[in-house]
Structure formats: structure tokens, C-alpha cells
Amino acid sequence: MASVRVALVALQSMTAQGWASIGVFLGSIVVLYALTNERSKTNAPVVGSAWLGGYWTAVRATVGLTGYLEEGYTKYKNTSFQVPALRAWVTYIQGDLLTDLRKAKDDVLNFDEEMNHAAELQYTIGTAMRFGRKAWHIDALRKQLTPSLAGIFPSVLEEVQWGWEKELKLPELGTAEEGKEWKEVKASDTVLRCVCRTVTRMFVGTTLCRNEGYLEISRDFSGTVITSGFMIGACPGFMKSWVSEWLSPAPDAIAKFLPYTEALVRVREQLKEKYGEEEWESHKPNDLLQWFIDAPGGPGPDANALNLTLLGMNFAAIHSSAMTMTHVLYNLAASPEYTRELREEVDACIQEKGWTRDALDRMIKLESFIKESMRLTPILVSSVGRRALQPFTLSDGTTLPKGAHIYANLWSTQRDPALWGADAETFDPWRFSRAAAAGEGGAKNLFTTPTPEFLFWGYGEHICPGRFFAAQSIKLALANIIGNYDVKFPEGKTKPAPSFFGNACVPDQKATVLFRRREKA
Numbered sequence: 001m002a003s004v005r006v007a008l009v010a011l012q013s014m015t016a017q018g019w020a021s022i023g024v025f026l027g028s029i030v031v032l033y034a035l036t037n038e039r040s041k042t043n044a045p046v047v048g049s050a051w052l053g054g055y056w057t058a059v060r061a062t063v064g065l066t067g068y069l070e071e072g073y074t075k076y077k078n079t080s081f082q083v084p085a086l087r088a089w090v091t092y093i094q095g096d097l098l099t100d101l102r103k104a105k106d107d108v109l110n111f112d113e114e115m116n117h118a119a120e121l122q123y124t125i126g127t128a129m130r131f132g133r134k135a136w137h138i139d140a141l142r143k144q145l146t147p148s149l150a151g152i153f154p155s156v157l158e159e160v161q162w163g164w165e166k167e168l169k170l171p172e173l174g175t176a177e178e179g180k181e182w183k184e185v186k187a188s189d190t191v192l193r194c195v196c197r198t199v200t201r202m203f204v205g206t207t208l209c210r211n212e213g214y215l216e217i218s219r220d221f222s223g224t225v226i227t228s229g230f231m232i233g234a235c236p237g238f239m240k241s242w243v244s245e246w247l248s249p250a251p252d253a254i255a256k257f258l259p260y261t262e263a264l265v266r267v268r269e270q271l272k273e274k275y276g277e278e279e280w281e282s283h284k285p286n287d288l289l290q291w292f293i294d295a296p297g298g299p300g301p302d303a304n305a306l307n308l309t310l311l312g313m314n315f316a317a318i319h320s321s322a323m324t325m326t327h328v329l330y331n332l333a334a335s336p337e338y339t340r341e342l343r344e345e346v347d348a349c350i351q352e353k354g355w356t357r358d359a360l361d362r363m364i365k366l367e368s369f370i371k372e373s374m375r376l377t378p379i380l381v382s383s384v385g386r387r388a389l390q391p392f393t394l395s396d397g398t399t400l401p402k403g404a405h406i407y408a409n410l411w412s413t414q415r416d417p418a419l420w421g422a423d424a425e426t427f428d429p430w431r432f433s434r435a436a437a438a439g440e441g442g443a444k445n446l447f448t449t450p451t452p453e454f455l456f457w458g459y460g461e462h463i464c465p466g467r468f469f470a471a472q473s474i475k476l477a478l479a480n481i482i483g484n485y486d487v488k489f490p491e492g493k494t495k496p497a498p499s500f501f502g503n504a505c506v507p508d509q510k511a512t513v514l515f516r517r518r519e520k521a
């Protein structure tokens, strides 16, 4: 309050000269903004207003991009349109134009450059960690992680079950504490903590996935990168490097993470020497760090390079999975009628196959429920972001100059009645399991299959390589919740609406849900 009072007094005593200086400063920011962003403008129609170089629309789109996406989708179906953002003009495509985006190679429409620009990675993380430059780490995810999903299933299961027990700390049923068995927890925090444990177990194994210090750095890192990237992105180009001096989370996180990575690598090298090359093969850990060390073309046991790449992977994996899972958990807590049906399926599969991957694969309704949540509450409202490295013309005649930014309109596509039926806006949990049971759609019903209608994981060459792991972990965590706990919203509360920030669709960060142990017959 005191600082507000000081500010008010300062404003009241401001001279005409003071006001003029503030006006000139703000005006220069808008002019600089307009001049810098003009370069990314295309000849596509503008949705919103080009007034003040688009600055006003850009400010409004920061928390209301979906409104512009819907307007553009309705007006320009199958063609492109553009909306200004604080960091640049962005061209959105939809419908048939997705084929252009899928076919374009990186030397024309580039993934890395767009990710670096969107999250200002060169300022927030540093150039050494730029997202997709080292293809060896993507190869490791595709060639090692996905085929290892069955092998790592028992450890992921153990971490999921241990993590939820640890975070919820529920009293046993029938103990003195009975009657207080419902426990209220902040949903987004609890999910983030559990997801971080699971991801860390897969990344570096058991040594660190229960180390609270390590988990804290992992959790905080991506969140800080995202928020500081947004703030830096909103500044005119000449200020970015200066602002990032204050905001970049990279140096701190890299320094804190390094001793852990060094210790892990050192122990592995010592063990390798002890066992000898041949025996090491059957003893070495089955985790991401080891796949990175062994990756052809990778850095080998260079702890500095591995440290940066692991942090980059944290950035890609943790908040994306946690936000997705929180959206799904809200849908679950909001619908006890669906939980009953899901529980029947989970119980039947576990009874027949135990807690195995086979059982999980048979939970078709659960997968449908999760996919429906991903469809209506995705974590990004536009995806498949690319930056033009050279001029490129889309098949509707839109010309992208060098430096232009292009995205697929995920939000409107995933809720278009022409693609999903008249009830496109309704949460229909069995939409995909029903189609599968009717023999319609085949693999299109799976929650990991990208299609031009389901852009949740991206599309084309850079489709998320972690999606099979992410989807399996989320499904497993949900099956664990349904099988072992009851969950609902507190009395009088319903599912909270997400909030929108830039391109992100963020599940409510404050809402609570109630958990209790499930009473089993």
C-alpha cells in the first residue's frame, strides 16, 4: 500500500515536462515495435487492427488470442490470415494449407529458429542449448526412448505410484483419522510435482528422481524460461539483450544442475571401467542420460554438453506434460458419472493383466477421455510454428518474407463442427472409443496419432518425439488415480476455466481438488 501511495503522490506532483517524457518514452516503444515487427508482416488479411502498427491488437491478443483465431478461421477458412503479437506479426494457416507446412523443409520454414524466437531461447537459455540444433538428441528420443517404453514401464509405474502417495499423504481408511479422509490439494502443483518425478526417473534414473533439490531446479527452470522469454519478447529488439541480463534463468540453472550431472557421469564412467566394455552393456542404466552418452554424433561423457541438453529436455517435457495432465484431472474431477465407467474399465484391465503395459493399452475409454481433453483444452492454441529462412509462397498465394512466422490454427481446427460434428464444442469422453468400437478411423483414434484435425503434438517433420512417453505416463497416472483414489471438486466448486497467455492455454493454477483413498469392495 505504501508504494502505491508513493506512486500516486509522484503522479500528482508530475510536471508537464515529466508527462511529456513519459509520453515520448512510450511512443518510442510503440514506434520501435512497429518498425521491428513490420519485417515479419505478410500479405495475408489482418485479423484485429493494424492501428499503431498492430500494437493495440498485440496487447489484447496476449490474453485473448483465441478470439482472433476463431474470427480468422470463420472468415478465411482454407486460407491464411495474420494477427500481430508483441514479438512479431504471426501468420496463421488452416485447412488444406497444412499440407504446405508439412511438406516445407527446414531450410525454408525452420522449426528451431521459430522456437528460439518464440521463447527467446538465445536470451533465456543461451545459444549453447538452442532447442533442436543437435539432431542427435532427437534421434536418441526416437530410436531409444520410444522402443524402450515397455522396458521402462515398471520403473515409470513405480515412480507414478510412489509419487502420488508421497504428494497426497492420505490417511489409511479405517484409521483414527477417518472422517477427515478427503484431502484438499492444489491440483496444478501436485500434478507438476508428480510429473517431474516421473520424467526425472526416465531422464536420469533413481539416484536423483527423489532428490528434492534436483527436482526443484527441474520444476522451476521451464516455468522461468517461459515467463522470462515472454517478457523479453515483448521488448523492442535493442533492449532484449539488456533486459535478459536481469531475467535469464539459464546461468543459475546451468550452474546448479552441473554438479549433479558431473557426479552422475563420473559414476557411470567408473562403473563402465570396472565392468569392462562388454559387461557394461548388460549393466548400464536404461535412461535418457545413458542414451545421450551413447548417442552416435553426441557429446559422449562430456558433462557440460549433457547438462545443457538435459535442461533443454526438461524444458520440453515437464510443464507440457503437467499442464496436459492438469486439464485432464479437472475434467475427471468434474464428471463423477464418467469416472464410474472409467473405473470399471481400469479395474477389469488390471484384474486381467495386472499393472502392466498390456493392461494400459487395453484402457480404450481412458485414452478416449484423455484425447478428448487434449482436443478441447490443449496446452497451446496454435502449433507447428516455423520461421521463414527465405521467401516462401503458400498455395493460397500468401507470400512469406524472410523472417516471417507461421503457425497452424490448432484451437479452431480442433473444435470445428465441419471436422468433429455438430457437438464439436461438447466434451464427449467416448468420442474416440466409440469410433474405435465401430471400426471407424483406425489409428486416428489413438491419442498419439497426428492428423490435420488433431494438431496437439505438432505435425510433420518435427512432430513431438516425446509424445509416446508423455502419453503413456499421463495415462498411467490417470489409471493410478482412478484405480486407487476418489477425486472431486470441493463443495460448490466446478471445473475452472483455463486462462490464455500468448499461445498457451493454461489450466487454472490455483484451483483445488479433493482426494481420498478409494474404498475397495
Ligand code: HEM
Pocket: 111, 131, 132, 138, 141, 313, 316, 317, 318, 320, 321, 324, 379, 383, 384, 385, 456, 457, 458, 459, 460, 461, 462, 463, 464, 465, 466, 467, 469, 470, 471
Ligand atoms: C503432453 C506433453 C507434450 C506436448 C503437448 C508436447 C508438444 C510438442 C509440440 C507441439 C512440439 C512441436 C512439434 C511441431 O512443431 O511440429 C514438440 C516438440 C518437441 N518435443 Fe514435445 N510435447 C510433450 C512432451 C514431450 C516430452 C515428454 C519430451 C521429451 C521426452 C518432448 C520432447 C520434444 C522435443 C525434443 C521436441 C522438438 C522436436 C524437434 O526438434 O524436431 N516433448 N512437442
